[in-house]
Amino acid sequence: MAPLSPHPTATLSCLHRADGSASFTHNSTQILASVNGPMEIRARDEHYSKAVLEIIIRPSIGVATYREKYLESRLRGALEPIVLKSMAPRTLIQVVVQIVQVGELGMKKVGATNANEYTPLLLLPSLITTSLLALLDASVPLTSTLDTFLVTVNPSNTDDLDSQIHINPYTSPPLLYTSTSAHVLVYSTSISSPPDWRSREGPYHLTDEAGPETINDSPQQGDLVFVESEGRFSWEVWERVEWLVRRECMGLSGKEDDVNMDVDEEIVVREGDEGRKWGKGMMARLVREVVGKKVGRELRWRK
Amino acid sequence: MFADEPPENLVLPGDTLPIPLPAPTAKGAAMKVGPGLAHIPPDTIIPVIAGELNVDEKKRMIWVESDGKRYTPHLHDPVIAIINRSSSDFYHCTIPHSRSTTALLPHLAFENATKKTRPQLNPGCVVYARISLASKHMDPELECFDAATSKAGGFGELKGGMLFDVSLGMARRLLGDGKKLRQLKIRQGLVRAEGETGKKVKGAMCSGLEVVEELGQRLGFEIAVGRNGKVWVDSEDVRTTLCCGRCIVESEFLTGEEQRRLVREKIKEFGL
Numbered sequence: 001m002a003p004l005s006p007h008p009t010a011t012l013s014c015l016h017r018a019d020g021s022a023s024f025t026h027n028s029t030q031i032l033a034s035v036n037g038p039m040e041i042r043a044r045d046e047h048y049s050k051a052v053l054e055i056i057i058r059p060s061i062g063v064a065t066y067r068e069k070y071l072e073s074r075l076r077g078a079l080e081p082i083v084l085k086s087m088a089p090r091t092l093i094q095v096v097v098q099i100v101q102v103g104e105l106g107m108k109k110v111g112a113t114n115a116n117e118y119t120p121l122l123l124l125p126s127l128i129t130t131s132l133l134a135l136l137d138a139s140v141p142l143t144s145t146l147d148t149f150l151v152t153v154n155p156s157n158t159d160d161l162d163s164q165i166h167i168n169p170y171t172s173p174p175l176l177y178t179s180t181s182a183h184v185l186v187y188s189t190s191i192s193s194p195p196d197w198r199s200r201e202g203p204y205h206l207t208d209e210a211g212p213e214t215i216n217d218s219p220q221q222g223d224l225v226f227v228e229s230e231g232r233f234s235w236e237v238w239e240r241v242e243w244l245v246r247r248e249c250m251g252l253s254g255k256e257d258d259v260n261m262d263v264d265e266e267i268v269v270r271e272g273d274e275g276r277k278w279g280k281g282m283m284a285r286l287v288r289e290v291v292g293k294k295v296g297r298e299l300r301w302r303k
Numbered sequence: 304m305f306a307d308e309p310p311e312n313l314v315l316p317g318d319t320l321p322i323p324l325p326a327p328t329a330k331g332a333a334m335k336v337g338p339g340l341a342h343i344p345p346d347t348i349i350p351v352i353a354g355e356l357n358v359d360e361k362k363r364m365i366w367v368e369s370d371g372k373r374y375t376p377h378l379h380d381p382v383i384a385i386i387n388r389s390s391s392d393f394y395h396c397t398i399p400h401s402r403s404t405t406a407l408l409p410h411l412a413f414e415n416a417t418k419k420t421r422p423q424l425n426p427g428c429v430v431y432a433r434i435s436l437a438s439k440h441m442d443p444e445l446e447c448f449d450a451a452t453s454k455a456g457g458f459g460e461l462k463g464g465m466l467f468d469v470s471l472g473m474a475r476r477l478l479g480d481g482k483k484l485r486q487l488k489i490r491q492g493l494v495r496a497e498g499e500t501g502k503k504v505k506g507a508m509c510s511g512l513e514v515v516e517e518l519g520q521r522l523g524f525e526i527a528v529g530r531n532g533k534v535w536v537d538s539e540d541v542r543t544t545l546c547c548g549r550c551i552v553e554s555e556f557l558t559g560e561e562q563r564r565l566v567r568e569k570i571k572e573f574g575l
Contacts, residue, residue, distance in 0.1 A: 019372045038373065038402045082316070084341070084351055088375075089440055091402050136315070139371035141341070141351040144317035190317025190349065291353045292309025298370040298472055299310055299355060301481065301511040302494075303558040 004171045008286055010130070012137040012294045020138025022290075024130040026170060028103030031126050033134040034096045038088035045092070050085035054094045057127070060101055071120050071127060078128045078148075078186050078226040084141040093140055095131050099123070121230050122176055124184045125150045125168075128226075129283045136291050144190030146225060147284035149245045152179035153237055161240055167248050168282050181231030183241050187249045188223045189279030251280030312357070314350040314367060324348065325360040337366025359487055368484070370472035374400045374531035376434050376443040381458070381478070383466065383529030384408070384445060386428040394424055396432075396445060400471075400532045403442050408432060412446035414455035422460065429461040429535060431527045461527055464537030467548040473511075473555050477528040481511030509559030517566040518547050522575060546573040 008026035015021035018034035038051050045052055055076050057068040075097070083093065102123065125148040132146050152166045152175050169175035176182070229238065279288070312321050325334060336342050339352045350356065354369030376382070376398065384396040384406060394408040408430065410421045424430065436444035447458040469477070485508045488494045494508040518524065524538035524547045534551055538544045550569050554562040 036373075038375075040402070040404045087351075087439070088402060136353045138373065139339075139352045139354075139369055142316035143341075143349070143351065145315050188317070189315075288315060291315060292313050293307050295313055295354055295369070296307035296309045297556055298470075299368075300307060300556050300558060301476065301554075301562075302485075302508045 006168070006171045007282070008126070008129075008170075010133055010286060010290045012133060012290055018134075018138075020134045020136070020140070022130050022133035022137055024126055024133065026103075026126060028101055029123070029126055030100040030103070031123075031130040032098040032100050033127075033130040034098075035094065035131070035134040035138040035140060036096075037093035037138070037140065038091035039094070041090065041092035046090045049089050051083070051088045051091045051093050053080060053083055053085065054092060055079070055131075056094070056096045058096070058098045060099045067120055071123070074124055074226075074228055075127055075131060077228075078124075078146065079131060079135070081225050082142045082144045082146065082188065082190075083135070084143055087141045095134065097127055097131055099127075121182055121184060121228060122150065124148075124228060125283060128184075128186060129287065133287060133290060136287070137294065144188040144225075145279065145284065145287055147187045147189050147249050147279045147281040149183075149185045149187075149248065149281055149283070151183040151185065151241050151245060152176060153181045153183075153231070153233060153241065154179045161237065162244070165237075165241055165244055167245060179231065181229060181233035181237070183227065183229040183233075183238070185224060185242065185245045186226035187246070187279075187281075188225045189249075189284055245281075249279065249281045249284070310355040312355055313353075314356045315353045316351050317349055320348060320350070320365075321356060322358055324365060325358055325363045328363065332363065335362070335364040335366075337364055339367025339369055340365060357484070357487070361490070368472075370470050372400060372470060372532065373402060374398065374471060375402055375439075376406075376437040377530075378434055378437045380434045380437075380530040381528070382432060382434060382445070382531045383461070383527065383533035383535055384430050384432050386424045386426055386430065388426055389424065394430075396430065398443065398445075398531050400468075401443075406434075406443045406445050408445040408447065412448060413459065414448045414453065416448075424460060429464075429466065431458050431461050431529070431535070433458060457527075461535045461537070464525070464535050465541075465544050465548055467534045467536065467552050469532050469534055469552060470555060471530070471532050473551075474528055474530055474532045474534070476511035477515065477526075477534065477551070478530065479512070481509070484508075485510055509562075511559075513559040514550055514554040514557075514562040514566055517563045518550060521566070521570055522547060542573055543575060546570060546575060 004027050008024060010022055010024045012022050014023045015034050018036055020035040022033050024031045041052060055072045057071050058064060059068055128146060128148045135142060150168055152169050153164050154166065154175055155164050158164060166175050314321065336348060339350055339354055340348050341351045342348050350367050352367055352369050354367040357368050358365045382398050384398045387395045387397055392410055394410065396406045396408050397404055398406050410416065413422050416422065430447060432445035432447050434443050435446040448454060449456045488508055489496045522543050524536055524543055527535040536544050536547045538547065546569055550566050554565055557565060
């Protein structure tokens with residue numbers, strides 16, 4: 001068996017008939033996503049002021065079951081806040097994600113004693129990153145990119161909370177399987193996002209258009225856009241997980257320095273990073289690198 | 304093949320703009336925020352798609368240069384549309400690769416068209432038309448003449464020939480956007496101006512039209528490019544048409560020099 005690599009790889013535009021597509025490989029896990037849209041929608045599905053986001057997940061074997069439906073709803077939770085749906089009213093943006101191979105991110109339930117208990121939680125970071133790449137490839141207007149983290153907590157080894165928490169523990173499947181809790185955290189890397197206020201429903205529609213007061217409602221830089229946790233954990237553990245991941249997302253590796261820092265204390269950003277403080281995690285760096293290459297390829301004619 | 308380096312001003316959605324906005328020339332002067340950017344009142348502009356950020360200080364424009372496959376209609380864009388059916392006043396058309404399936408082309412929006420003498424177009428006919436109405440809430444409308452001069456100006460039915468698919472970026476390049484961008488970059492001192500003799504200068508930027516220039520020197524053909532990523536090619540025989548179309552489609556990711564080489568090879572391959 002090939003050694004497990006901490007770094008995933010991805011390619012864009014692998015399906016030439018789709019508007020945008022991405023293939024994501026990490027060790028033996030492989031995901032393929034395609035995005036089409038904005039395009040024509042069935043009249044009964046259309047929304048008068050915004051695009052409709054359709055998310056379909058297909059399993060590697062068999063037909064989609066409740067597990068895929070659950071993943072679809074979770075994936076929607078991560079993608080919906082960043083897609084600028086008001087840019088293309090009465091259209092459909094279709095995201096189809098094919099799980100090609102599940103690999104070591106197997107679907108074993110976190111902290112389960114029964115081998116038949118499964119969870120798709122460990123797959124979520126790959127699914128989110130792959131669909132984000134496909135959306136970027138399709139040039140669908142987004143307000144932000146995402147930085148996705150998988151965190152496991154393994155209390156068996158040590159009493160020190162920080163060494164129990166493992167961020168992106170992809171090289172070590174035992175950490176995935178023996179953990180008591182697993183968390184998926186997704187941060188927005190945007191500096192500040194425009195509000196999707198034109199698509200807001202309800203009686204506030206008109207007043208919303210009047211002013212910029214609603215900007216704060218959309219994901220801002222470093223906002224936690226999405227979180228999903230599973231297993232048994234205390235509130236302190238979750239807070240510590242969030243704090244450590246936030247630091248990782250800002251490129252501050254130091255578990256060592258100021259470990260005793262208060263959770264609420266403001267994190268000081270390194271010099272020179274003011275322009276883009278967020279998105280230093282593994283997935284965000286992958287997205288930036290892959291998209292940079294794709295844009296570079298498109299500009300090749302200039303040489 | 305060399306590695307595809309990301310451009311200097313690469314932006315991803317939500318990034319801080321890597322270059323400053325053009326300074327206002329006068330108080331209250333307008334600035335054009337082009338495709339790929341969103342304005343958050345009062346004074347924040349963020350990219351919403353991934354691509355290369357470009358600024359034109361002179362025209363006070365800022366936009367994101369990006370490729371895609373799905374076309375969004377914009378006013379005055381030349382497009383290649385296909386007639387679906389005719390009703391009492393309109394032809395109902397499809398703009399391929401567009402976000403909406405139907406577009407309306409009035410029977411009277413042709414050169415010299417009157418109620419009695421209007422062009423007879425059947426379903427399946429291909430027209431080269433200009434977008435006369437574009438809104439994100441409505442289906443676009445087309446016209447096949449210039450409303451100011453009432454001349455066709457190259458628009459109208461495309462008879463014979465073949466259609467080829469290219470990306471939206473490639474279509475814009477074929478319509479001369481690459482040349483404009485090159486002029487801008489030369490003015491900004493980012494690339495060197497090409498020599499008078501047409502010889503390749505190190506550090507010079509290509510226009511992206513090399514494939515058409517090379518084809519034009521060697522073959523006789525007609526070409527119409529729609530911004531929706533369709534290219535129509537016609538010539539005296541099918542072989543020439545195919546050769547031209549293939550060259551254009553395959554030159555998408557090639558440098559200027561490679562495009563010229565591709566054309567020479569293809570012409571040999573087709574025995575022209």
